[in-house]
Every structure is written in structure tokens, then in C-alpha cells.
Amino acid sequence: MATTPQNTPRYRVIKLRGGWAVKDTRDGAIWTGLAHAGAILLSDSLNRRPR
Numbered sequence: 001m002a003t004t005p006q007n008t009p010r011y012r013v014i015k016l017r018g019g020w021a022v023k024d025t026r027d028g029a030i031w032t033g034l035a036h037a038g039a040i041l042l043s044d045s046l047n048r049r050p051r
Helices: 036-048
Strands: 011-016 021-026 030-035
Touching: 011 036, 021 036, 030 036
Parallel strands: none
Antiparallel strands: 011 021, 021 030
């Protein structure tokens, strides 16, 4: 079973053919249809959220 290192952010910005997305590295969920700035803001706010 593969695990992500502790220093890797859970939510990462990825480039798609049609734009940008945010991917949850833990469960594989992807939020698509985002502009680059929106994807960065979403990933930053999700990574800062207390778990």
C-alpha cells in the first residue's frame, strides 16, 4: 500500500488539458474546472484547514 510522505501537501494543484484542478492525494478526489488562481486558493485553504 502506497502512502504519501508527511511533508507532502494533501491537496495539490494539477494541470489538465482543459484547465486546472485540485487533487486530494489521500482519497483521489479531483475538483476540476478551475482557473489557475482559483485552484491555488482552494488548495491553500484546504491544506490550512485543521484535520
